[in-house]
Amino acid sequence: KVRVDPFISVDEQIPNVVKSLRVIIPISFESVKLQITIPATYAGKGYNLVSNAGVIKSESWNLDGSWGGLLELPAQKRQELYDELNKLTKGQIRIEVIR
Numbered sequence: 001k002v003r004v005d006p007f008i009s010v011d012e013q014i015p016n017v018v019k020s021l022r023v024i025i026p027i028s029f030e031s032v033k034l035q036i037t038i039p040a041t042y043a044g045k046g047y048n049l050v051s052n053a054g055v056i057k058s059e060s061w062n063l064d065g066s067w068g069g070l071l072e073l074p075a076q077k078r079q080e081l082y083d084e085l086n087k088l089t090k091g092q093i094r095i096e097v098i099r
Contacts, residue, residue, distance in 0.1 A: 030075040033057070033098040040065025042089045049088065053081045070098065 002020045004013060021027060031054075038046035047067050050056065054073025061067055073081065085093045 031072050032075045032078050034071045034073070034078070034081075035068070035096040035098055036071055036085070037066060037068045037094040038085070039089060039092050042092070043067040046085060046088055046093070049081065049084050053077055 002017050004017070018027060036050060038050070043061075043066055050069065050071055054071050054077065057070040057072055059067065059069035082095065085095070
């Protein structure tokens, strides 16, 4: 059970509520960092997908027109992004997980 106290601030209660909910619902706040390189042909649309998926920590447009960047996103969104980028680039994308 979770009891919400109206006299205690929300910020103070969140950790206890989340801890109680994790027993019932698998909640994960893990994030993953990906080093992504998108070929020039798909860089425009690929950049749009990447920027909507998470936070771009660093990026560079290479001389050949390709885009490279470090993306941080929630771990549960990783597979969805893989699928979208592979579909867009027909498997020509390069993604590396950074630990």
